[in-house]
Amino acid sequence: MSDSVAPCGQAKYQVRFDWGVAGAERILPGAHVVVVVDVLPSTGGEARGEVSGEAIAAGLADRDVVVLAASLRNRTAVARRILELQEQSGERLLVAIIAAGEAGGDELRFTIEDQLGAGAVVDALIALGIDHTSPEAAVACAAFEGLRHAATHLIGASGSAVGLVEQGRRPEVRSATEIDVSTDVPVLGDGDGGLGG
Numbered sequence: 001m002s003d004s005v006a007p008c009g010q011a012k013y014q015v016r017f018d019w020g021v022a023g024a025e026r027i028l029p030g031a032h033v034v035v036v037v038d039v040l041p042s043t044g045g046e047a048r049g050e051v052s053g054e055a056i057a058a059g060l061a062d063r064d065v066v067v068l069a070a071s072l073r074n075r076t077a078v079a080r081r082i083l084e085l086q087e088q089s090g091e092r093l094l095v096a097i098i099a100a101g102e103a104g105g106d107e108l109r110f111t112i113e114d115q116l117g118a119g120a121v122v123d124a125l126i127a128l129g130i131d132h133t134s135p136e137a138a139v140a141c142a143a144f145e146g147l148r149h150a151a152t153h154l155i156g157a158s159g160s161a162v163g164l165v166e167q168g169r170r171p172e173v174r175s176a177t178e179i180d181v182s183t184d185v186p187v188l189g190d191g192d193g194g195l196g197g
Contacts, residue, residue: 014132015125017097017118017140020108021059024098031096032089033082034060034067035121036188038100039113040160040176041169053100057188067189070097070121072151073175074182079124081185086130095130097121097137102160113155113176119144120179152177 008026010016016027024034038053057067066085070078086093099114119140122133126141133141147154152174155161161173 010134010136013094013134013137014092015095015097015122015130015137016134017099017122017137019099019101019110019114021056022108024056024060024096027096027098028060028063028065030094031065032093033085033095034063034065034189035070035078035082035095035097036067036100037070037097037114037117037121039071039117039155040111040164041172054188056098056100060189060191063189064191065096065189066191067187069186069188070117072117072120072177072179074180074184075117075120076124076127076180077183077185078121079128079130082125083128083130093130095125097140099140111160112158113160115140116144116147116151116155120148148179151179 006026009029010018010027011030016031018024018027028034036053036056042052053069057069060067068078068081082093082095097118099110099118101111101114102109119142122137122141123144125131126133144151155177156173164170164173
């Protein structure tokens, strides 16, 4: 079965969502833009460093896609950049949103901060009219919409945040939970995604 019709590939949707390196491989075929969501900074330990947003982006370095970094802080700026790219290309762009999660031994641990962050990006895209979302992306978006007002508390109480606080990094956790406070859109990969740029 080709990637374009793989059941978990979400190929018929404009906005797709999955987790980690394996998820990126599942939903990458046909995508023009990849958004890597990694909300909290690394603890610097074994539990997190292996699945950072930068590591996921590095795995996409030889792909012909634009790779952007997103978090709660810049989710609207990222959505606006994608809309700009779409307007420049003159065609509908396919967007793959990847939540980084955390490494736990040989397994990926799904993290609430990256779930909410990915949902926040989907929500921002929908607000701009990029709204043909896969069921996976729609569920992430609904999680953010439903928990938006509790997001700061929930992320702050998460296992990832507790680990950072124990290292004396509470200010970084607080900063990571701020929504739409940055217009910076880091580019982790500059393939043109077939955009002709």
